[in-house]
Amino acid sequence: MNRSNARVMWRMLGLARPLAGWMVLAVACGVAGFCCATGIPVLASAAALAAAGKGTLAWGLPAAVAALALMAVARGVLHYIEQRCNHYIAFRLLAHIRDLVFGALRKLCPAKLAGADRGSLVSTVTSDVELLEVFYAHTVSPVCIAALMAVVMGLFLGYIHPQLAALALASYALVGVAVPVLISRGSGTDGRASRDQAGALSGFVLDALRGLDEVLQFGAGQARLAELDRRSEELSGTQARLRDVAGRGQAATTGAIMVLSTLQLLLAVDLASAGAVTAEGAVLAVVATFSSFGPFVALANLGSTLQGTLAAGNRVLDILDEEPQVAEVPDDAGTHPAFTGAAAEHVGFSYADERILDDASMSVEPGRIVAVQGRSGSGKSTLCRLLMRFWDVDEGRVEIGGDDVRRVATGALRDAEAFVEQDTHLFHDSIRDNLLIAKPDATDEELVAACRAASVHDFIEGLPHGYDTMVGELGDTLSGGERQRLGLARAFLHDASLLLLDEPTSNLDTLNEARVLKSLDDQRGCRAVVLVSHRPTTAAIADEVYSMDSGRLS
Structure with a gap:
């Protein structure tokens, strides 16, 4: 069944609803952790300017040093909690999805599974379900964290000067939205093709193993190996194209960050020269911008992996949405006759x-x-x-x-x-x-x-x-x-x-x-x-x- 990527993501998010509380905790810790990661160089710069007599520091240098140490420790702890929550959510949901898939297969059997490609089914209930870990552990909360960090950074830079905030938000949108979308589109249908080819290869190998006696008996080993090589090379070619797109995407992300950061530096210098912001404000704005791309780089990197993940999700949903040819009758809705023939x-x-x-x-x-x-x-x-x-x-x-x-x-x-x-x-x-x-x-x-x-x-x-x-x-x-x-x-x-x-x-x-x-x-x-x-x-x-x-x- 053809579903849009947005539809697949919405359906997979629906499965995560029972663990929404854990997801909120992961997002909160992620935002707090990135605030610490961005705040460390900003506070360190402010302290350095104050020590050089070029700025003011309300708390004093000892308090700033203590705050830096506290934020460094907090960053590690918060990142650990965020990752622990994300993986707890992911693995709980993977267990739940496996249960749903096996339940669906049980209802579809035997009418809808007669003649089905067993290797493809095995691939779906194993590797495809496993790939969904990328979505639940490395997609949902990073998207929410990036959106909230954009708000936080917009408010901080907007306090210094609205133009600095506008350029930063445009940069975040380019790195965190435009780049992954372009990477995903550049992958075309290779993500789905990769999953389908992997399933077909599993089916071919399983079929060959079950018929190994016949293969040996009739001397068909070379022909089977040649076909195995052909299918493997086809899958490798698809995966190589996906890796090429991912590599170009990472290069584009790095280049975009350098260019956008340089533009922010030039804008800050221009505003400081015109007296629109103080020199201290310009330095802090540039440092904050340079150190704030972490959440958006995480989104950019998703463009190379999300296509395959969504293709895997689509294959899983195909099973969950398949209507059984014979619907089961629940105990409370059916009769329980004594056997009289x-x-x-x-x-x-x-x-x-x-x-x-x-x-x-x-x-x-x-x-x-x-x-x-x-x-x-x-x-x-x-x-x-x-x-x-x-x-x-x-x-x-x-x-x-x-x-x-x-x-x-x-x-x-x-x-x-x-x-x-x-x-x-x-x-x-x-x-x-x-x-x-x-x-x-x-x-x-x-x-x-x-x-x-x-x-x-x-x-x-x-x-x-x-x-x-x-x-x-x-x-x-x-x-x-x-x-x-x-x-x-x-x-x-x-x-x-x-x-x-x-x-x-x-x-x-x-x-x-x-x-x-x-x-x-x-x-x-x-x-x-x-x-x-x-x-x-x-x-x-x-x-x-x-x-x-x-x-x-x-």
Whole structure:
């Protein structure tokens, strides 16, 4: 989604509203600290003039020396507090934004994330969110500090002479506003391109790692490396252009400060020569101007980093603003029906323009096993996903406990159903923790019973650390059959009233298939089961068999 930079900043500022008090403290300390930083050379100059008999010092030299020491210490303390507050705000907000992003992804899954670039998503929830630290820690309060310092310096220099104040304010505007805007515009779309290219590169690397066996098997390593080099060089080129713009911006900032400070010096000399200001006033005005550019240089430096930060913020907002294809039903707004069966009534469903189900109807009574058979791509898996309400039907309705699943509270629906797909995902964690996702408070006895039912208990006990054995990332340390049996054990542990099994024995040998089917047969009457399978042996245990062809059930 295309948003203006102003819109992105406004949205990100809205997220910081709960920490407004800390932001006010950071700004106050920042302003006070820069007042000390500017006041030190001004007071030192006044003291030097007084000591040379060229000016007056109301407090006396000892008091001035003490004040200088106090301001030096205060400057360090105030700067520390300001930075501590800014980073506290930033890291608290980054944690909050990560929570929002993961919550949004959970709501978007699986319908809106089917086929999404996982590498780009990983880049967004890691590096893009991390880049927002620049905005919250190094942008918001510096802008406020610079604006307030402009007011303070305008009043101080205006007291000496209005022309000095006007030139100083114009200089601050040029350095703190015009330069960063020009730098940002000079970056063009490279900031967004850099973030998109980084996300695409992450996706390419992740894809290559997951398919490393195939890459080695078919000798595609050189081609993949060449593509990796091309993408890396493209990203490096974009980042180099951004660095070039940043370098030119820093040079322009330094040059502008020198020219503007010189103009202020010439103006002060001219006013002093004309008797409009005293010599002491002219010196103090010049010293104050020279030492007051710190807050505005900080803004000028943002021009080179803010473009990438705003691009990262835009990508994060894309996720937060994405509307889920299937809206969750809150507990207090949905029904919580007792399970009295499930049904699909005259269901029609399409993926984009491809018709998958057409007037499909079936019913599943409590305690019965229903098999669904049909050729690959006929819509069997889609039917299971509609029963889980991963998608909503285009026509007809899907029911559980007599209620349309679109009205059932999402939490209640997830409690009532368990779904085992052909590919079981295992987290990089212990076997025990992978299983306990289904029921965190399960006892060891329940865990063992579920694994026995899935014919995987003996395999787990034979591992070096039993149930505490770590599973490799994506379950790569296990075979397909072992992962599938762990998926079945997880579903059995969930103890749902409706169990949806999509090709549950496709990766099992004959012996383990027989054990799993016997377990399902032994549990007949405990729960309803929808069994999707190509194997006649699997469908043999069903009480009722549906055939699916061209999206229709018979």
